[in-house]
Amino acid sequence: MARSPSHEEMSSVKKGPWTPEEDRKLIDYVQKHGRGSWHRIPKLAGLSRCGKSCRLRWTNYLRPDIKRGKFTEEEEQLIVHLHSLLGNKWSSIATKLPGRTDNEIKNYWNTHLRKKLMRMGIDPVTHRPTTDLSLLTSISSLLSAGSLGYTTSHLETALKLQAEAAHLVQSLIQALTSSSTSNTDLMNVFGSPSHTNYKASDGCLGGSFNLQNSASVIPYLNKDSQPVPDFSFCIDEGGVTASRTEEGQSTSSLLPSKSTPPFVSTSSEADNVDLLMSSESTYANSLSFTPFEGWENLNLDSLINDLGCKEIPDQMPWPNA
DNA sequence: AAAACAGGCAACCGCGGGTTC
DNA sequence: TGAACCCGCGGTTGCCTGTTT
Numbered sequence: 001m002a003r004s005p006s007h008e009e010m011s012s013v014k015k016g017p018w019t020p021e022e023d024r025k026l027i028d029y030v031q032k033h034g035r036g037s038w039h040r041i042p043k044l045a046g047l048s049r050c051g052k053s054c055r056l057r058w059t060n061y062l063r064p065d066i067k068r069g070k071f072t073e074e075e076e077q078l079i080v081h082l083h084s085l086l087g088n089k090w091s092s093i094a095t096k097l098p099g100r101t102d103n104e105i106k107n108y109w110n111t112h113l114r115k116k117l118m119r120m121g122i123d124p125v126t127h128r129p130t131t132d133l134s135l136l137t138s139i140s141s142l143l144s145a146g147s148l149g150y151t152t153s154h155l156e157t158a159l160k161l162q163a164e165a166a167h168l169v170q171s172l173i174q175a176l177t178s179s180s181t182s183n184t185d186l187m188n189v190f191g192s193p194s195h196t197n198y199k200a201s202d203g204c205l206g207g208s209f210n211l212q213n214s215a216s217v218i219p220y221l222n223k224d225s226q227p228v229p230d231f232s233f234c235i236d237e238g239g240v241t242a243s244r245t246e247e248g249q250s251t252s253s254l255l256p257s258k259s260t261p262p263f264v265s266t267s268s269e270a271d272n273v274d275l276l277m278s279s280e281s282t283y284a285n286s287l288s289f290t291p292f293e294g295w296e297n298l299n300l301d302s303l304i305n306d307l308g309c310k311e312i313p314d315q316m317p318w319p320n321a
Numbered sequence: 322a323a324a325a326c327a328g329g330c331a332a333c334c335g336c337g338g339g340t341t342c
Numbered sequence: 343t344g345a346a347c348c349c350g351c352g353g354t355t356g357c358c359t360g361t362t363t
Binding site: 018061103104108 | 330332
């Protein structure tokens with residue numbers, strides 16, 4: 001039940017920044033007597049503060065186990081992930097970051113992480129892409145066509161369909177990221193350090209895109225995000241070009257662009273953070289986003305084969321997750 | 322050099338839930 | 343039973359500092 005501050009509280013309490021002397025008094029008192037009742041601490045400790053202010057000062061600043069300094073990558077990942085599940089439950093989030101206070105996490109979210117997500121085209125409230133997904137509805141036919149196992153005579157069609165898909169993924173990724181965004185950032189946003197969550201089963205699409213490359217060339221990358229020589233998709237004003245280069249000679253096919261990819265979330269709300277953080281359900285594998293789900297049927301390796309490659313590098317295809 | 326602006330963060334405020342009397 | 347008390351949470355404010363004009 002809400003309670004208005006008493007007249008005494010209103011008239012005598014000091015507000016504003018704490019002085020070192022006040023800090024010392026509060027620390028001395030708590031160290032000698034423990035926390036006890038915050039309501040009584042100001043009087044007993046000789047402070048002209050309300051109990052609430054003392055509690056806040058202690059829990060957010062003076063507590064001995066407070067961790068100072070910049071948030072680590074791991075902490076950032078965890079905050080984003082937990083926020084996607086819990087929303088603005090800062091105290092709950094703080095319980096999973098030892099030494100960090102809810103206030104600190106809240107401030108960090110509001111000043112850094114929220115803006116970072118927005119720059120990447122992610123709605124910081126819903127953790128969904130802000131891209132107009134209504135445009136992304138007619139890809140299923142594209143995908144199914146891409147998974148039918150085209151014969152050589154169907155190469156051009158398959159090439160068009162799948163490179164078109166690549167184009168659309170590229171567009172999507174560009175919507176999700178700024179030019180300064182790294183693969184890691186994207187993975188963080190999607191909640192998992194594992195690229196298996198958004199790779200195509202044959203290893204070409206998904207987390208392997210070089211997101212730091214804001215140009216419209218999509219390299220063909222292996223699971224270690226290393227570009228595989230000779231293969232790329234190039235997006236320019238004229239459309240999509242799938243290319244293979246061998247011994248200085250380039251084989252290319254110019255493709256039109258028109259379709260749309262699916263961008264699927266299988267998000268499910270977690271009941272509580274402990275379940276999510278349990279060993280049986282680590283935050284890595286409790287990932288709620290599988291944004292490239294549905295792309296798994298794409299078989300760009302066979303496409304590359306069709307372009308004339310006889311030897312796919314050892315790293316490919318990726319092992320199944 | 323100084324004013325204006327922007328970002329970061331500590332602290333405050335109002336509210337709601339739980340407990341006590 | 344309900345008023346008073348206490349605590350904690352999330353949202354907001356305002357100060358401080360660094361940067362830009």
